[in-house]
Each structure stands twice: as C-alpha cells, then as structure tokens.
Amino acid sequence: MLEDLLKAEEWAREVRRRMADWAFIESQPPRLREALKYLVERGDLRVAAKLAGMGVDELADVAKQANIPTAP
Amino acid sequence: MMAVADTCFIIDWARYTRSRVLFQVFDRVLVPRQVLDEVRREPTVAFVAEGLARGHLAYYEPTPDALREADELVLKSLSTPSLRRVDLPEAVCLVMGRRLGFVVLTENLGAIALARSLDEYRGVEVWRSIDVLREAFRRRLLTGDPREEVERFSRETKHVFREEEVEEVVRCSRTS
Numbered sequence: 001m002l003e004d005l006l007k008a009e010e011w012a013r014e015v016r017r018r019m020a021d022w023a024f025i026e027s028q029p030p031r032l033r034e035a036l037k038y039l040v041e042r043g044d045l046r047v048a049a050k051l052a053g054m055g056v057d058e059l060a061d062v063a064k065q066a067n068i069p070t071a072p
Numbered sequence: 073m074m075a076v077a078d079t080c081f082i083i084d085w086a087r088y089t090r091s092r093v094l095f096q097v098f099d100r101v102l103v104p105r106q107v108l109d110e111v112r113r114e115p116t117v118a119f120v121a122e123g124l125a126r127g128h129l130a131y132y133e134p135t136p137d138a139l140r141e142a143d144e145l146v147l148k149s150l151s152t153p154s155l156r157r158v159d160l161p162e163a164v165c166l167v168m169g170r171r172l173g174f175v176v177l178t179e180n181l182g183a184i185a186l187a188r189s190l191d192e193y194r195g196v197e198v199w200r201s202i203d204v205l206r207e208a209f210r211r212r213l214l215t216g217d218p219r220e221e222v223e224r225f226s227r228e229t230k231h232v233f234r235e236e237e238v239e240e241v242v243r244c245s246r247t248s
Contacts, residue, residue, distance in 0.1 A: 015232055056079050057083045057113040060083050064230045070084065070179060070232070
C-alpha cells in the first residue's frame with residue numbers, strides 16, 4: 001500500500017517537472033522562484049507558500065500561472 | 073455523511089464550477105480554524121463564506137486536547153523516516169476523523185500514508201477529490217461523461233489524476 005503511494009509521489013513529480021513553465025518560473029523574483037522549484041520537486045504547497053512568504057491559496061494561484069499541476 | 077476538509081482540498085473545490093456536488097455527497101463539511109487561517113484569496117474566502125452561510129460548511133475550533141494530539145501526529149510524521157510529513161491543519165483533520173468518524177478530505181499523500189500506517193488511525197477514511205467525484209457518479213449526483221467531468225475538474229483546478237484513477241470513476245459511473 002505504501003509502495004503505491006511512493007509510486008504515486010514519483011509519478012506526480014515527473015508530471016510537475018514536465019508540465020511546469022520553466023521560463024515563467026525562472027523569471028520570478030528569487031524567493032518566489034525557489035519556492036516554485038521546491039513545489040515542483042515536493043508538491044508541498046504549504047511549505048512552498050512559507051518559502052515564498054505568501055498564503056497557501058495565493059501561491060496556488062501563482063502555481064497555476066506557472067502551469068504546475070497539483071498531483072496526484 | 074460528515075467530513076472535515078484540509079486547505080488544499082478547499083482551494084481546489086473553490087475553483088470548481090460544480091462544487092455544489094461536494095455538499096450533496098456530504099451533509100456537512102467541517103473547516104478547522106487552522107485551515108481557515110490559511111485561506112486568503114477572495115475566491116477561496118467567498119467559497120468558504122458562502123458554504124458557512126448556507127450551513128454546508130461548519131467552522132470548528134479544535135480544543136487544546138485535539139491540538140495536542142494533532143501536534144503529536146505532526147512530530148511522529150517528521151520523526152518516522154517511512155512516513156511523509158503532515159502539517160498541523162491536516163493533522164487536526166486526521167484527529168477529527170479519528171475521534172468523530174468523519175471522512176478526511178485532503179490531497180496530501182502524507183496524510184493518506186499516515187492513516188494507513190499508524191494503528192490508531194487505520195480506520196480513518198481519507199478521500200481525495202477524485203474519490204468525491206467517483207462517489208458523486210456512483211450516487212448519480214453527477215451524470216454525463218465522467219471522463220469529461222474529471223477533465224473539467226482538472227482544467228479548472230490544475231489538478232491531474234492518474235489514468236487508473238479516472239478509469240475507476242468511469243467504472244463506478246457504469247455500475248451505479
């Protein structure tokens with residue numbers, strides 16, 4: 001069962017890496033840029049929002065602009 | 073059926089045009105203070121405010137005792153290498169799920185892993201958005217092409233699902 005979750009996690013990471021608009025991410029101010037990169041790798045919106053100094057739903061909107069999907 | 077929702081789940085459903093189905097699947101969805109604290113943007117706040125006004129959502133202030141248990145859960149998730157981190161808002165949801173038998177609504181894999189790994193949380197039902205959509209089709213609260221509906225949800229929320237999960241929704245819609 002936990003193996004399934006690990007597979008789901010890896011699948012989600014690959015999807016985020018593939019779909020992300022890297023040009024958009026790289027064009028952001030440093031703190032937000034690093035938060036978005038973290039989000040792509042870990043999918044953890046809450047910690048990414050802390051890194052960016054934003055609210056969770058505020059960062060979710062930027063992630064949408066950066067074409068970073070929520071997955072799984 | 074009652075549920076308690078985590079922040080990421082609320083954010084997604086605030087963006088979904090057919091969000092009303094959530095309140096047909098569940099009689100009421102609890103929103104703990106720790107979740108409400110994380111909501112700042114107008115569309116998300118509007119979704120929560122309307123849900124509270126209509127009685128579909130209910131605000132919940134966890135007791136110090138529940139918070140203590142949730143904090144222990146957070147520390148356990150951080151100190152156990154085989155687990156994934158959970159944060160206080162979703163830990164509060166898990167505690168509510170365990171104590172009251174509510175379904176926990178979250179997209180966090182850490183919360184799902186934790187509910188499957190710890191004996192005292194093994195009975196807690198943790199649902200993701202895809203599970204709510206599947207249940208809605210099973211109960212015919214949503215009709216039409218399930219694949220199109222999942223695509224709509226994905227388009228509006230930027231949430232992607234694995235093909236086997238979508239297939240399960242399609243299968244449920246056929247057997248209902």
